[in-house]
Amino acid sequence: MRHGKAEARGADWPVDEQRPLSAVGVRRTRDGAVGLRRLGVDPQRTLASPLVRARQTAELVHDGLKLQRPIEIVHSLAGWRLSSIIADAARADAASVLLVGHEPTLSELIGLLIGGREASIRLRPGSVALLNAPELWAGPCAELEWLLTPKQLAAIGAR
Numbered sequence: 001m002r003h004g005k006a007e008a009r010g011a012d013w014p015v016d017e018q019r020p021l022s023a024v025g026v027r028r029t030r031d032g033a034v035g036l037r038r039l040g041v042d043p044q045r046t047l048a049s050p051l052v053r054a055r056q057t058a059e060l061v062h063d064g065l066k067l068q069r070p071i072e073i074v075h076s077l078a079g080w081r082l083s084s085i086i087a088d089a090a091r092a093d094a095a096s097v098l099l100v101g102h103e104p105t106l107s108e109l110i111g112l113l114i115g116g117r118e119a120s121i122r123l124r125p126g127s128v129a130l131l132n133a134p135e136l137w138a139g140p141c142a143e144l145e146w147l148l149t150p151k152q153l154a155a156i157g158a159r
Contacts, residue, residue, distance in 0.1 A: 033064020034157030
C-alpha cells in the first residue's frame with residue numbers, strides 16, 4: 001500500500017520525512033480501510049516505513065481493519081533497495097503481510113515480483129495492490145490479484 005495523500009512539500013514541511021497526511025489523505029485512507037475490511041483483508045503482519053505519512057496510513061488502516069498485532073516499523077520501506085524490502089517481508093514469516101511505503105519503490109517492487117524489471121505499475125496515493133506470492137524472492141514470483149485506488153476502495157466500503 002502506498003501512503004495516503006500527504007501535505008505538499010514546501011516551507012510548511014521543510015523536512016520531507018516529517019510530512020504528514022493531508023486532511024483529504026486521512027479521510028480517504030479511513031474510507032479505504034472500510035473497503036479493505038469488506039474485501040476480507042486481514043494481514044498477519046503490518047510493516048510500515050518510518051516516515052510520518054506512511055506510519056499514519058498504517059495506523060489508520062490498522063484501526064479500520066481492527067487488527068490487534070502491532071505495526072512494525074522497517075527502515076527498508078523508506079529506502080530504495082528492493083532486496084532489503086523483500087528480505088524484511090520474507091522475515092515476517094507470515095502468510096499475509098501488509099507493506100506501507102512510498103513511490104516509486106512500491107511500484108518497482110510490484111513490477112519486479114510480477115514480471116521482472118520490464119513490468120510497469122504505478123500506485124497513486126492510498127492505492128493498494130494484492131499480490132499472491134507462495135515464495136518470495138527478487139524476481140518474478142507473484143501474481144497481481146488486484147490493484148485498487150482509494151476511490152475504488154471507498155466505493156467497496158460504501159456498499
